[in-house]
Amino acid sequence: MTGLTVAARQSLDRPIWIILPLALILIVLAVFLGVADLSPAMVLDVLTGHGSENARLIITDIRIPRIATGILAGIHFAVAGLLLQTITRNPLADPSIMGISQGATLAVTIFLFFAVYWFDSDPHKVYQLPVAWLPAVGLFGGLAAGAVIFLLARRHDLGPLRITLCGIAVGAVLHALAMGLIAGWGSARIEIVLQWLSGSLYARSWExxxxxxxxxxxxxxxxxxxxxxxxxLRFEAPVALSFGFPYRAQFTVVLMIACGLAASAVGVTGPIIFIGLIVPHLARFIAGSRFNLVLPLTLLLGAVIVTAGDLIGRLAGGAEEIPIGVVSAIGGAPILLALLRRIR
Amino acid sequence: MPLSCSGLSVAYGPRLALNAFDLTLGKGEIRVLIGPNGSGKSTALHALAGLIAPSGGEVSVGGRAVASFSRRDLAKRLSFLPQQPAAPDEMTVEQLVRQGRFAHVGLFRSYSARDVEAVRWALDSTGLTGLAERNLRELSGGERQRAWISAALAQEAEILLLDEPTSFLDIGHQVEVLDLICRLSRERRVTIVMAIHDLNQAMSVCDRISLLDKGERVFDGVPADLAASGLIERIFNVRGRFVTIADTRAPHFDVELARH
Incomplete structure (x- = not known):
């Protein structure tokens, strides 16, 4: 009995209110700090509508859209991860188990493979590659992979285990195809694909x-x-059905929303998959038994962690910045291990 | 007639798990299904709950075919508790019991005073009011099973189907669950169908008993008639005899072990 009250109090004591001001401070820091050496006074000038042309370019056209992209992508990955973990009842689910990131990777690889011939006949002009198309192509690939897996699973039975296994298998095939394509062509396109694959916010703009x-x-x-x-959806299907819950229909709706969020984010930033895995666990840990807080916390933490990870990557790497995908994986792995130890 | 089925058959591929099963229950009746492992008890309960589409026959609830109900409407009439249901992590007793109100609140409507009252009543009837804030993982097996029954009660359905509600519980907790089921039947007039393995518990708790073997119903009647039929020894392949304990109670099956 005492053990329980202590546990309950601990979970109530976990300070949630502190995350919001922290998030705001973090965003301000992300605007003020960066590789380009702008003094705080210069940044303030820009924000109040003055400042030099150069400073304005760096702040409003480079830093702020990059931070905004990061916040949105973080929300997408985190919420998609939470939804997928919920419907598959698998704590290790993330957008990669629905084949979403692998499908996006393959689509981007194929697109770049052929794009050279469509858009530019001069193979030396590598930076003419149509990178502006990547988000749409990645989104399409991710959604297509998710749809294939969903249909495969649906043809049999919509069991969470089956859909997970299906996703892993299809994802592995798509990934292998993409890697084969990359290994086979050996041109300057590799650099773009690798940059995209590492999950990056570099040069992300208002578009x-x-x-x-x-x-x-x-x-x-x-x-x-x-x-x-x-x-x-966290219950087994027979239990949820006997509560009167339309399991299949709702499973499909939630899955589609997760796929849409994940695929759009993968298209823009490349697979920052660790966010989808780790943020829901962190949110559940902080929320404890306060169920209603898990969703808002997942949203908030998704934004915070991507912003923080990108800031760290920008500052730590100097001119050669470290992509957010790498930062989040290196920083996230120990956190995930610590959180998973709590799962019995 | 709250619940009945006739000619109910369920096939898993070529195998017939349930063959032309008939059942008719009166209001407040407790019907127990017994039978060896794989005899079709669980299949019958799933088919009665509308969770498996039968290959033949029909289930009706309140005189209306189960297939014609929406899941939500059916859940207002009938609740089903599968064997060893798994609850999500980090769920408290009260949060579980509140899920039982889904049939009434649906996806969007918020909980009314009526719903809150039903949850309170369900917790109270199962003696869980004091444990409402506890995490399900911290409960004993008996308390957890009571929490699941409480969630089914919050549904306020007049029919309750339970698949082996006492399995994996120690004898004290088994009795606790059976007592609760009896009270529901006698005080609330809930109609109950459940599968249990313990023959003597089955005989003493039920009004009528159905014996299944390889998907066929081989007996349906009152416990005393089952005792007189000699079917138990044959179907379960055991030796033993029924002894009378008291005139007002069902006879007790005494198993003969080979070492004697």
């Missing part, structure tokens, strides 16, 4: 923000209506 925003808005508008579904 990327605008690409993500419709998905974010749609996802966030639907989420409040899915709260009860998310609770009930």
């Amino acid at each position: 990327h923000v605008l690409f993500l925003l419709p998905f974010t808005v749609a996802g966030l508008l639907v989420l409040p209506f899915l709260r009860r579904s998310i609770d009930l």
Whole structure:
């Protein structure tokens, strides 16, 4: 009895209110700090509508859209991870188990492979490669892979285990195809693919923000209506059905939302898959038994962790910045191990 | 007639798990299904709950075909508790019991005073009011099973189907669960169908008993008639005899072990 009250109090004591001011401080830091050496006074000048042309370019056209892209992508990955972990009842689920990141990778690889011939006949002009198309291509690849896996699983039975195994198998095939394609061509395109694959926010602009925003808005508008579904999808199908819950239909809806969020983010930033794996666990840990907080916390922490990881990558790497995908994997692995030790 | 089925058959591929099963229950009746492992008890319960589409026959709830109900409407009439249900991590007793109100609140409507009252009643009836805030993982097996029954009660259905609700519990907790089921039947007039393995518990708790073997119903009647039929020894392949303990109670099966 005492053990329980202590545990309950601990979970109530975990300071949630502190995350919001921390998030705001972090965003301010991300705006003020960077590789380009701008003094705080110069940044303030830009933010108040003055400042030099050069400083304004760095802040409003490079740093802020990059931070905004990171925040949106972080929300997408984290929420998609939470939804997928919920419906597959698998604590290790993330957008890669639905083949979403592998499908996006393959699509991007194929696109780049052929794009040279469509867009530019001069093989020396590598930077003419149509990188602006990558988000749309990645989104399409991710959604297509998710759809294939969903249909495969549906043809049999919509069991969470089957859908997970299906996703892993299809994902492995897609990944192998992409790698084979990359290994086979051996040209300057490799650099772009590798950059994309590492998961990066480098040179992300307002166009990327605008690409993500419709998905974010749609996802966030639907989420409040899915709260009860998310609770009930955590049960086994026979239990949820006997509570009167339309399991199949809701499973499909939630899966589609997760795929849309994950695929759009993968298209823009490349696979920062660790965020989808780790943030829901962190949110559950902080929320404890306060169920209702898991979803908002996942959202908030997704934004915070991507912003923080990108800031660290920008500052630690100097001119050769470390991609967010690498930072989040290196920093996230120990956190994940610590959190998973708590799962019995 | 709250619940009945006729000619109910379920096939898994070529194998017939349940063959032309008939059942008719009166209000407040406790019907127990017994039978060897794989005899079709669990299949019958799943088919009655509308969770498996039968290959033949029909289930009706309140005189209406189960297939014609939406899941939510059916859940208002009938609740089903599978064997050893798994609860999500980090769920408290009260959070579990609140899920039982889904049939009434649906996806969007918020909980009314009526729903809160039903949850309170369900917790109270199962003696869990004091444990409402406890995490399910911290409960004993008996308490956890009571929490699941409580969630089924919050549904306020007049029919309750239970698949081996006492398996994996020690004898004290088994009795606790059976007592609760009896009270529901007698005080709330809930109609109950459940599968249990313990023959003597089955005989003493039920109004009528159905014996299944290889998907066929081989007996349906009151416990005293089952005792007189000699079917138990044959179907379960055991030796033993029924002894009378008291006139008001069902006879007790005494197993003969080979070492004697």
